[in-house]
Amino acid sequence: MSNKILFGFHAVTVRLKTAPQSIVEVHVDATRRDQRMRQFVERAKEAGTKVIDSDDERLQKMCGTHRHQGVVARVNAVQMSHSLDDTLDAVDGDPLVLVLDGITDPHNLGACLRVADGAGAHAVIAPKDHAVGINATVAKVASGAAETVPYFMVTNLARTLNELKERNIRVIGTSDAAQKSLYEVDLSGPVALVLGAEGAGMRQLTTKTCDELVRLPMKGAVESLNVSVASGICLYEAVRQRG
Numbered sequence: 001m002s003n004k005i006l007f008g009f010h011a012v013t014v015r016l017k018t019a020p021q022s023i024v025e026v027h028v029d030a031t032r033r034d035q036r037m038r039q040f041v042e043r044a045k046e047a048g049t050k051v052i053d054s055d056d057e058r059l060q061k062m063c064g065t066h067r068h069q070g071v072v073a074r075v076n077a078v079q080m081s082h083s084l085d086d087t088l089d090a091v092d093g094d095p096l097v098l099v100l101d102g103i104t105d106p107h108n109l110g111a112c113l114r115v116a117d118g119a120g121a122h123a124v125i126a127p128k129d130h131a132v133g134i135n136a137t138v139a140k141v142a143s144g145a146a147e148t149v150p151y152f153m154v155t156n157l158a159r160t161l162n163e164l165k166e167r168n169i170r171v172i173g174t175s176d177a178a179q180k181s182l183y184e185v186d187l188s189g190p191v192a193l194v195l196g197a198e199g200a201g202m203r204q205l206t207t208k209t210c211d212e213l214v215r216l217p218m219k220g221a222v223e224s225l226n227v228s229v230a231s232g233i234c235l236y237e238a239v240r241q242r243g
Contacts, residue, residue, distance in 0.1 A: 005136045007063040007072045009040060014144025015075060020047040022076045027054040027062065029070030037070060063136050084152045084160070087123050088167060095169055096121045096238055097192035101157060101202045102130045103227055108198075109134075110141025111228030117145035119235035124149055125192075127157040130203070161209045164192050173202055173210035174230060176223070182214045187238035195231055198224050 006012050015023060026044050028037065030053035044051050054062075054072075062072045088095055098121045103109050109132050116124050131153060132138065139146040154160040161171050172185060173194040187193075194210055196202035201224075207213070216230060225233075 004075050004077055005063050005072060006075055006139050007059075007065070007068040007136055008140040008143075009036065009069050009071055010143035011139045011146070012071050012073045013040065013043070014147050015073065016043060016047050016049065018147055020049060023047075023049050024074040024076065025050040025052055026071065026073045027052045027059060029056060029059060030054065031056075032070040040071065065137070065140075067140065084123060084125065084150075084154070087150045087152075088169075091122050094188075094190045094242070095123075095167075095192075096190075096235070096242075097164065097169065098124045098231060098235060099157070099161070099171075099192050099194040100124065100126045100131065100196075100227070100231075101194060101206045102127075102197040102200060103195075104130070104132050104197070106132050106135055106137040107141050108227050110138040110143075110146065111226075112231045113138070113142040113145040113149050113151065115228055115232040115235060117142075117149045119232070119239050121149065121235060124151045125157070125160060126151070126153050128153045128155055130157075158205045158209045161192070161194070161206070165211065171209065171211045173207055173213050174216065174234065175201060175207065175213045176215055176218075178213035178215040180212070180214050181217055182234060182237055183217075185212065185214050186241070188241045188243075191238060193231075193234045193238065195227050195234070198227050 026049050041051055059068045059072045060066050098116050134146050165171055169190040169192050171192045
């Protein structure tokens with residue numbers, strides 16, 4: 001059996017929609033029989049998925065948390081794209097990329113993937129040495145977006161940003177010290193938006209590699225926003241400018 005685990009209604013339902021053949025089996029809480037669970041089980045069985053009645057203790061052991069909503073699936077990994085180049089080559093129109101530098105919290109990554117999916121970003125990029133990979137918690141928080149948004153962990157982030165620039169993709173980083181506001185910059189063309197960890201921000205080399213730096217206007221007492229909130233603001237401003 002595959003040891004890759006998905007849990008929660010959203011994450012497992014998206015896998016049922018996008019790649020039902022990759023699901024080995026779905027375990028559901030036998031004591032939960034509300035309408036949402038009944039509809040889920042019906043959809044799973046229609047997709048030809050093996051559904052197993054389980055108890056809360058077993059579900060917790062499978063996914064490592066009590067926040068499983070009574071749904072845990074064993075799945076095989078789905079390969080969305082072999083490389084970043086393949087993904088960008090397949091883009092119809094101007095690429096929109098989200099780059100995360102130093103995001104190690106799985107809840108933050110999951111929320112960023114969800115925002116990226118909603119905004120139609122074509123890829124999310126992170127450095128291998130300063131980032132969290134896709135795990136069950138990320139998939140749960142992402143509510144299915146971990147299955148739909150290509151996520152690439154690269155060995156050398158600065159080199160990858162330079163490769164994006166060779167493709168005429170403007171690399172725009174966020175920094176509290178930037179002179180320009182996000183709303184003063186043209187985001188309508190090919191663009192990669194780079195965000196660092198809350199508080200620490202982008203690393204020095206990442207900052208130097210950006211074509212331009214922008215800041216998010218902060219009117220209150222707090223000094224910075226959660227990275228997923230900041231990602232949403234930046235991506236949706238790009239969406240707004242693209243019409």
